[in-house]
Amino acid sequence: MKFPKRVLAILALLPGLALANEGGVALEKAPDRSNNMAALQHGAKLFVNYCLNCHNASSMRYNRLRDLGLSEEQIKANLLFTGEKVGEMMVTSMNPKDAKAWFGVVPPDLSVIKRAKASGAGSGSDYLYTYLRTFYKDDTRPTGWNNLVVNNVAMPHVLWELQGIQKVKMEEVPDPHEHGKMIHQFAGFEQVTPGKLNKIEFDTAVADLVGYMEWMAEPAAQTRKKLGALVVIFMAVFALLAWRLNASFWKEVK
Numbered sequence: 001m002k003f004p005k006r007v008l009a010i011l012a013l014l015p016g017l018a019l020a021n022e023g024g025v026a027l028e029k030a031p032d033r034s035n036n037m038a039a040l041q042h043g044a045k046l047f048v049n050y051c052l053n054c055h056n057a058s059s060m061r062y063n064r065l066r067d068l069g070l071s072e073e074q075i076k077a078n079l080l081f082t083g084e085k086v087g088e089m090m091v092t093s094m095n096p097k098d099a100k101a102w103f104g105v106v107p108p109d110l111s112v113i114k115r116a117k118a119s120g121a122g123s124g125s126d127y128l129y130t131y132l133r134t135f136y137k138d139d140t141r142p143t144g145w146n147n148l149v150v151n152n153v154a155m156p157h158v159l160w161e162l163q164g165i166q167k168v169k170m171e172e173v174p175d176p177h178e179h180g181k182m183i184h185q186f187a188g189f190e191q192v193t194p195g196k197l198n199k200i201e202f203d204t205a206v207a208d209l210v211g212y213m214e215w216m217a218e219p220a221a222q223t224r225k226k227l228g229a230l231v232v233i234f235m236a237v238f239a240l241l242a243w244r245l246n247a248s249f250w251k252e253v254k
Helices: 037-050 062-070 074-080 096-103 123-131 199-217 221-253
Strands: 057-061 135-137 145-148 164-176 181-193
Touching: 037 062, 037 074, 037 199, 057 135, 057 199, 123 199, 145 199
Parallel strands: 135 164
Antiparallel strands: 135 145, 164 181
């Protein structure tokens, strides 16, 4: 069965079972988009267009996007396509039974995927940023695609039209743990066909998408951080006053 491109979108975000391939790959630091409203708005657009056809974000309402500087009219005109209302939750119209039959698993809810994928190897944003940029063509896989972060990944590269087609270059190197054994190690990518975006543009788009998912996982994060800073300042001033008051009191006692 052939699936529409948008139906296949961002199944690339299905949880992986491994951090790296045989040669290993370190997670790259995701650019910070927390204070860039234009980037977060762009990320929201990418999320709705490439993710929401398969995945739910059932903890998020469309109207919460007003916190990103979007008006209800802009949300209706640019982010609502199938009759949803601005106050509704961001959920997919895909039937879970159909998803299970087509893909073997129901695509997970992405509301807090950024927080769920955090580990000692890096933040959830680092995971997603690296994952979405390291798909490569692999004709041995059923979907024709593989991924460096999740080896033998079970889903296709749904952003390939934006990124283009790339193949992975591997080289044989001695196994540092076993004398005389050779292992395959990642040696870079080879661009086979260009995409609609060049490398910098694609990396920027993925960073915006990941930035939006980071915001979606905790929309009040920036408010919390600002309040935290104010509390620390207040406590520092209070401690200084208490110290001087204590010194003045004991000076009179002596």
